[in-house]
Amino acid sequence: MMNDKKVLFDPGYAPLVIDSIGQVGYTYYVFSAIPNPKLKKINFAHTLNKINNLLKINVAFYLGCMLWASYISKFDNYEIDGNKLLGEEAKEEEYTSEINFLIDLIENQLPRDCKYYQGKNYLSDEKYLPILKAYKEFLIINEGFVNCSKTNQIKLPSQIKPTNLELINENIQNALNEKNIEKLFESYELIFN
Secondary structure, eight states: OEETTEEESSSSOHHHHTTTTTHHHHHHHHHHTOOOHHHHHHHHHHHHHHHHHHHHHHHHHHHHHHHHHHHHTTSTTOEEEOOTTTTOOOOHHHHTHHHHHHHHIIIIIHHHHHHHHHSSOOOOOTTHHHHHHHHHHHHHHTGGGTTOOBGGGOOOOTTOOOOOHHHHHHHHHHHHHTTOGGGGGGGHHHHOO
16 A cells, blocks of 8 residues: 555555446447437446446546545655656547546436337436546546656545545545445545535
8 A cells, every 4th residue: 555655556456346347338329329219228337237237346446546546645745656657648528538437327328228128217426426426527637647647646526525534545545445436436535515
């Protein structure tokens, strides 16, 4: 986690999400590519279930990133170890494209598709959009983290107001120990209040 004035860029989330991050868009693309509307209607419930499971993992990861940033922000001028983005070229449209897609999916595409294929309203978890919109701001104000080598260079989005940094860290460590990134949703109120 930290030593000798160093903190990790990733506290250990990567192994928990490696198979899920970015898969929401791919799953939706595969569904959208089905040419037959009747076949789409038959497959929609299964696709929606898969998308909802992937969304939960993706959004939990983005929440976890902001939780971790909130926690490590307490360490003044510590070196951030393991930031593979450091020194890359910052292109906002690239580092926000996945978040923009997820926001549009929840606000527009899934409600439209649910209404069309199932005759029902789509309701996502009420925490998803605030997390995604805050994470988008988080990416933008930190320019995709390409210049973040020290803890005092990380900026938190305006919506994030951390209240108990030690409990945030404890909850992160518990989620990592249990290998269950979805447990991070239990910490939502510790930064969104």
